[in-house]
Each structure stands twice: as structure tokens, then as C-alpha cells.
Amino acid sequence: MTVLEESQEASVAVPVVEFDTHPDRYRHWRLDVDGDVATVTLTVDEDGGLVEGYALKMNSYDLGVDIELYDAVQRLRFEHPEVKAVVMTGGLEKMFCAGANIRMLARSSHAWKVNFCKFTNETRNAIEEAHESGQTWIAALNGTAAGGGYELALACDEIVLIDDGSSTVSLPEVPLLGVLPGTGGLTRVVDKRHVRKDRADLFATKSEGYRGATAVDWGLVDATVPRNAWDEQIGRRAREAAAASQRRSGEGITLTPIDRTEDGDTIAYPHLSATIHRDARRVDITVSGPTDEPPASPVEQGVDWYPFAVARALDDLILRLRTNEQELGTWVFRTQGDVDKVLAYDAQLGDLADSEADAWFVHETTQYLKRTFKRLDVTSRSLVAVVEPGSCFAGFLAELMLACDRQYMLEGVYEDVDPDADPAVVVLTVSNDGRFPMGNELSRLESRFWGHDDELESARKRLGERLDAQAADAAGLVTMALDDIDFEEEIRIVLEERASLSPDALTGMEANHRFVGPESMETKIFGRLTAWQNWIFIRPNASGPDGALRRYGSGQRGSYDYKRV
């Protein structure tokens, strides 16, 4: 029996994970809104774990807790545009949050751990990014923030720790568990909080952590506040942040339950459908373009406004497929619809930037699309775009194509199917050159033409043009343009070959190719930090039968192979 099999055996059956929830159904968080300040309070239901077999003690979390947090983040962006400061605090005494539940981690398969960490990382990034939209998050640590609990605080703009003589911030993963603070912890301590690296080293190896003057002096927290001044000072910080905010506001929209139907191997949303080909280890995803002209006021349409509806469906689909369908290694993206109608909606993303009623919603939707495209960038699946007659890869929908690892475009039409069809075109807009930056701050066009400024400039000159296969190929926008005699055969071979390769090697390869050029804190977290954590997760020192993760809580320390590699 291998280490891995043992590890997987130790895990219990995992459910199909749903990402839909609502504050009325939260078991772990409470969301309170008071004017322009909101408070999210963590009081984890010990018995509310997503999977059987562990109790979520001391405000520790599992994926289910984070799904609620993500829901709260989204509602604060869309239902509450009036909220300009968010206080994150805990509902227990002495313990703000103990981080990811260790028994859950110890019982989980490697794939579950990795996927859990990815979603957690993305939610931390979404919290961090809210600041750019004028929403400041303040971590009001009313007790100890340990491990993932402190990493949650690190995603906030400010961190305040209660001065009660005992509460600390800590990253005990290395000394206690033999793994990393891998949800951004190591990176944000030095790259965001600017803690000196030798102090970061002390901090990450001292299980009990720091408090008081040292925590402030080193930059681990922004302030410590005694209990008798707590409410007043947290309130003051929140009000000051809200007062300084430039957040564009208006009437919020209601995030009604997502409209999703599942029928056998098909998952369908109003503008999106996915068909699973289980034997081929592939899923075909088709985005349908809008069927109507854009409305005068997007905010009146709310969740049904096309760009928002597409972002939301795509977000949900990505999360479900990543979590529930690990064997579907290749995602094939197609679009179908009217290019002009897509472009009309695409134009609204820019045109309504100053509209009094709609600006906030258009801005938030743009940010939501950005985050959703970024989810694709860090998705460990091969992404292939197929561009055929009837498709509408234009503007923000063309981002889907550019996010893919490869792009195949039919030259001309399928003569046997519809000889009178119009050949496919691709249309780039500013949506492809700055509106949706990747994690490394490059646009997907800049990323594509990295090191080839001449080609980038050429592509920029063609924004708005309808590029047929030949033109798209000449402009470097597609991997291959083939006529219908070769096209289907080529696609078939490509997808079969892809499905035959080692998923691990593909994951590593794609993670390297997709992030050419500069790195940011965000890409360092998904690249350097996550890759190391994944390596450590699978090593016997952590996850073997005698590893620290597996032994945690047993009273025995991990038994280590002391060889360095």
C-alpha cells in the first residue's frame, strides 16, 4: 500500500459540493450591515462540517465555512454597494479563528486539500481586491488568530489585535504540522506586511506566535487595543475608512438563487451549458451570446444583465467542475451567438463608467469578470478554445479564448453542415487589453505577445475589427487555423492526446506557461507558495502514516525523515 493510497483511504466519501448559499442559511458566519459599515462574524458550528468525521472546534474551518465567506464577499460587493468598510471579527471568546481544521486536512485526499486551498486563496484575494473598489476590510481579531485564521486577517487591509494578555497572531504550521502556511501566509507576511525575513522566519517557526508591542513593531498587526477601548476603536477605524472611500454607490441588486439545471451529464445555465464526456475525460462548455440589445439601465436588470449573468454562471461552473469532476482534465470552450450583440454589451462596460445609477454595478461586474477569468488562469485543467461559424468570441467573451492554452479556428465553414454559414470571426476590444488584467497585472494580449512588442502593437491597431481565421492567425491570436477538411480530425487528435498525458505534468506545465513575464504577490502565492505546499502535502513527513498532519492531536509528534532534498 502506498502512502497516497493510505492517505486516500483515510479520507471518507466526499459529497458533491454546492457553492450556492444565502445569509439566511449560513451556519458559520453572520453578516450585519449598518449604514456604510458591515460586520462579518465568524462563529463556526462545530457540527457543521461539510464532510463527516471532524468537529470544527475553536472556529476552525473547512471548505463549507469558506463557501459562506465567499458568498458574503459577493453580497457585500453587489447587494450592498453602500458598504465601504467591513469589519471581520469572531464570535468566540479568546479565539478569533484557529485556521483550517487539522483533522479535516489529515483525512482529506491530496486532491481535496489542494482544491480546498485554491478556493481559500481565491476568496482571500477577493477580500484583498475589494480595497481597489473602495471597500476596506478590517480584521478585528478579538482573540487568537492562528494559521489560516491569521492568513484570513492578512487578506484584510488592516489588522487589529485585542490586547488581553493572551491573544496572539501565529503561523504554527511549520512547527506543529510540518506543512506551510500555504494560503498566502508566508508570502503576505514578507511581501504585503513587509516583515523582515529573519523576523518572518522566527514568526513562522514559533507556534505560540506574537502579541503586543512586538507584533506591532514587526508589522504583524497594525495595532493592539485593550478590551475596554475595543468597540470604540474598531468602530472609529471602520468609520474613518468608510469616510475616506471613493466607492461608487447606488441601489444594490439582489443575488437571487442561481438558475442551474442538471440533466444527466449536462449542466445548464441561462447563457452557459456544459456537457460532460466522461470517457474522453473532457467537458464541452458553450457560452451563448446575448439575444437582445443591452438595456438602458443594467442595474434594473440586476442578476439578469448579460455580463453579470455570464460571470456568475461561469464562476459557479468552474468551482463545481474543479471540486466535483477531477477526472475531466480538458475543458473545451465554445461560444455561439451574435457578435454585434456581444460587442454592444462589451461597450456598456466602458460607456457606463460615469452613469450615476449604473456605474457602480458596471464596475463591480467588470471586477467580477476579472476574478472569474483569473480563476481560469489558476485552474489545473487543460483549456482549449474552438472557434467555429456562429461563434461570438468578441470583447469580454474573447477573454475566454485568450485564457485558453490553445485556440483552434475553423477557416471558412463546415461545407457538409452549413455551406451558407458566415465564417467565424474574432473581435478584440479594450476588454482584451487592460480591462481584465491577469494576476501578474498583464492583459491577456500583453501576456500573449510578451517579448514581441511589434505584434502587440499590431494587434492593438486591430481592436474592433472582425478578424476571420486567416486574419486572426496572421495576428497571432490562434494556434491553428484549418479548413473543414482537417479541422475536426485535428481537434479529435488534440483532445485524445491531451487526455492521455499525465495530469500532474500537465498541471505543472500549464502553471508555468500561463504566467509569463512579471510576478505579483498574487502569482507568487499561486506559483511559488502553492507549488511548495503541494509538494510538502504529499511528502511522508506531513501526510505519511507517521507524518505530522496525520499525528496531530494524537499526542505524538510527527516522525520525520531528516534528509533535506
Place this chain on the structure above:
Amino acid sequence: MTVLEESQEASVAVPVVEFDTHPDRYRHWRLDVDGDVATVTLTVDEDGGLVEGYALKMNSYDLGVDIELYDAVQRLRFEHPEVKAVVMTGGLEKMFCAGANIRMLARSSHAWKVNFCKFTNETRNAIEEAHESGQTWIAALNGTAAGGGYELALACDEIVLIDDGSSTVSLPEVPLLGVLPGTGGLTRVVDKRHVRKDRADLFATKSEGYRGATAVDWGLVDATVPRNAWDEQIGRRAREAAAASQRRSGEGITLTPIDRTEDGDTIAYPHLSATIHRDARRVDITVSGPTDEPPASPVEQGVDWYPFAVARALDDLILRLRTNEQELGTWVFRTQGDVDKVLAYDAQLGDLADSEADAWFVHETTQYLKRTFKRLDVTSRSLVAVVEPGSCFAGFLAELMLACDRQYMLEGVYEDVDPDADPAVVVLTVSNDGRFPMGNELSRLESRFWGHDDELESARKRLGERLDAQAADAAGLVTMALDDIDFEEEIRIVLEERASLSPDALTGMEANHRFVGPESMETKIFGRLTAWQNWIFIRPNASGPDGALRRYGSGQRGSYDYKRV
């Protein structure tokens, strides 16, 4: 039995690895110098493997082959300052180099693979960096360059492929072996050669690779040349590169055999000694300062010139300890000697920059020190500096201290030992602020004070000053300054605690903390790419009993778990 144990069991006993060699003893490379152009020719001795059990067919390599290449790189820098262009080519027909030997990889332990790849990466970086010193490397691929063979070419400044109708460049690791082109391959293809990411994806999944117009058009090679024009065109390229070079030249020095003695658990060089404490899993390393004033002409001293001798000894020690002593997880650095004499040598690194006879040697030594300090940055060991009375952490020797994860400095003296000693001082110079940039292009001072420009400026104002423990602490240069009542006890606890932690977690933690701020191609290779490769190396899909690496050559493909994680 676990996957890992099986994998280790499959490996045969490995020897103590020596890094000393000489062109007269090369078994795999030939080094020819003709005026300002040198040629290094790879003709691997199939039976010359470093370890038993595999034949180095088709110019495939193992660590022993790379040790010779590194020796050649060093001799071209120091023995042949007149060489301004280096042609790297192969001595076999049809096959330039098939990359790392697969049977060797399949039989190796995880630790051996990782260490082998690290050294290989460092040698590739040394080749790439030669260009900055006016030495252009040209890969003259007279046959197929596959996998690590192409990665070797990628480290060169130019790549020329023979046009013989069959020779290709390829990265077959993903499709054939289920691992990554992890010695810089994926990163250099997109970040250095600027191959578009979708083409890079095609390339890295197509085992037979590319040649001809496609290889040139995509940027995989700079040119293809038919056999009848081969010698002429390669010669012309080399002469043109040499003619354009600004390399400072002079009489070369002779790299005499390194002066190293081993006595039980002590390894000693003229200015460096290391004492192994096996039970404590620690090695104590002491650098002795110079005992004389610097000579008028460093080049006349040659290998004995203090900065060169220290770099060389340190380089050798790092490589030996990393490869042969994996259980020594903590390296403790001390210095002892005369601060003023160190500073006198340190000044020569700047003062002789324009000296006609010595400039080239001083420059090359500076670069060598830079590369050696960078080896420390990527060494997977905990590095601790201990600063005591009699130490000489000044100028370039202070870089050792700053490269460490922590710095402990005694305040005052050991009252019981030598109450009349002078308390320790630390002296920073320009050597710590730009002369030896890290892989991310930051000086170690910039790295230390990342995000704290005020503290950086304060430290810069104190260059040249003798900073006692209190001053060094106030300037942020040491982790802790303690008096002798607490000092020894603190060090003892620190080292014991460190030795008790999971080596994997420490390796991941240190790799993240040491590279704050921006990333470069070099740090991306050691961070993102290497971390992914290490993860893949240990996954059953590659290294399990049915994994692709283990099955290679058996006629059976790897049997994969198709779950993505």
C-alpha cells in the same frame, strides 16, 4: 511499502561526490581554445556514469557530466579571459544531447533527483550569465537536442540547429516521462525565447519536437543551417560575437587543484573550515579573514588571492555538503579575523575596476562571489549567522550573514572566556548594496528592508561604519543582540528547535522567505518551476512503480491516475 521507499530502494548506493576535475580528466567533454573562441564538445562516455547501473547513451547526462561542464565554465572564465565566444556542440552524429539520463532518474531517490536538478540549473545560469561578462555562448546543435539537451541550448545566447532533414529540438518530458522540462525549459521557452504560450504548449507536448522554418519562426532556435555551410556559419557567428565583446582580458590564472583536507568530521580549506555535528544534524562553518594586506596585483596571486580563494572554497563546500550530507539541515556561519584586512580586500573589488592587468580578474572574482552567494540563497538548508568577538563580518563577508535566515550577535564579550576581547562589529559596504545582487536583482540590503525605504536609507548612510551589537540591532541588521548571559543558551535552543522541525516544511518556508519582492527568470526557475517539478517527481504518476519515469524504456507507458488536483 510506500512509493517513496520503493523509489529509494530502487536506487543503488550513491558515492561521495567530488566536484574537482580537470580537462585532462574529462570523460564527457572536450575543451578547445583557439584564440578568442573556445569550443566545448559533448561526447558522453556511455560507461562513465557517476553511479552504477545505467549507460549514458545518446549523449545523455548525469551529475558527473554536469560537474565537468561546470569545471569548463569556470576555466573559461578564469583560465581563459581571452575567450569571448564559446561554441557548445556535440561529438555524436544526429544527436547533440538527449538530456538527463532517464534510467538514472528512474533509479534515483527523490533527494538525488532534486539536488541533481539544482546543480544543473545553477550551471545553466552560470552559462547564461557569462554573457554579462562579454562571453557569448552559442549552441551549435549538430543533431537533435532533446529535453535537457535543449535546456542546455536554452542557456546559451544563440541556438543554431543543423538542417539535415531530421534533427530537431524538443521537450519530450511531459508526453514521454510525465515530468516537466524542469531545468529551466518551460520558463526559458516563454520568458527568454518569447515563444507564444500556445506554441510553447504545443512544443512541450509534442515528443518529436520541431525543426526547420517552424523552429525559427516560433523562436525555438535562431537559425537552421545546412551541413555544407555549418562550419563556416558557426565560425562566423563565433567570430562576430567575439569581435563585439567588451570582455576585459589579460593573462589567465591557473585553477590548480583545490586545497582541501578532510579529517573525521572536519573539512578544511585555507580560509574556511567546516565541522560536522552529526547528532545535532548541523554543520559549523567558519570563514577566516585574510592574514595579510592585499597584494598590489591580485592576478599575480591567482587562486590564492583571498576573495577568490574564499569563493572557491565556499563553492566547493556548499556543493559537497548539499550533495553528500543531506541530514545536516542547519548550517551555522561564523567568521574570525581582522575586520580591517577584510575591508582592504573588499576595497580592491572596487578600486581595481580600471587596473589594466587586474580588472578582468577582479571582475570575474566578483561575479564568482555573486554566484556563490546565490548558491546559498537556493540551498535547502537553514542558514544561521553567529556574530561573536573576533569575527569579521565586513563587506563581502557580511554578505554571508545577510544571506542567512537569521543573525545572532553577541552584545559585549564572553566575560568568562575573554573579558578583554573587543566586542564584535559588523561593517557594511557597497558589497552589501549592489555588488552581489540576488537572483531577483535586489541587493541583500534591499531585500532585507523590502517595503521599508527609510530603514534602507538609514543603513546606506552607515556604510563603512563599525557597528557594534547595539548599533547593528538598531539598524535592523541582526535578528537578536544578546549579552553573554543569554547568548549561548539562546543559540543552543534555536539550533535544537530547528533541528527538530520537518525538513520539508523548512525547505518550503525558506524558499518563500528568501525571495521577497520581484521575481526574475532565474527566481521563477528555482521557485515556480522547480517547486512544481519536485511535486511531480514525487507523484505516483511519475515515480510510482507504474509511473512513466519508472516504466520508460520498458515498452509500457506510464499508468496514470487521471484525477487533476
